[in-house]
Amino acid sequence: xxxxxxxxxxxxxxxxxxxxxxxxxxxxxxxxxxxxxxxxxxxxxxxxxxxxxxxxxxxxxxxxxxxxxxxxxxxxxxxxxxxxxxxxxxxxxxxxxxxxxxx
Numbered sequence: 662x663x664x665x666x667x668x669x670x671x672x673x674x675x676x677x678x679x680x681x682x683x684x685x686x687x688x689x690x691x692x693x694x695x696x697x698x699x700x701x702x703x704x705x706x707x708x709x710x711x712x713x714x715x716x717x718x719x720x721x722x723x724x725x726x727x728x729x730x731x732x733x734x735x736x737x738x739x740x741x742x743x744x745x746x747x748x749x750x751x752x753x754x755x756x757x758x759x760x761x762x763x764x
Contacts, residue, residue: 662739665732668712673697674705678714681728688717688724 668674677691692702706726709715713732718725 662736664712665714665736668708668714674709677705677709678728681726685725685727688726691726
């Protein structure tokens with residue numbers, strides 16, 4: 662799970678995953694809207710691959726990437742466990758503000 666959170670820590674990689682959720686894309690297509698070189702995009706894809714989030718298929722010079730969502734499910738489950746604590750604290754904060762607003 663450390664690799665997944667490391668991969669998700671960079672905005673470019675999150676943007677790549679968002680686009681891959683729609684369809685398979687080449688590394689060049691992933692790089693294009695991010696205004697980065699093919700080499701930089703390839704390095705980001707490698708990080709996503711190590712985390713198990715992306716599967717790359719190479720045919721000649723064409724590198725096609727597809728999303729592998731399973732690791733996201735375990736990260737989501739981990740976050741959902743702690744959501745209860747965040748929700749309780751935010752509810753307490755909201756109650757405090759509401760109480761102060763009525764005084």
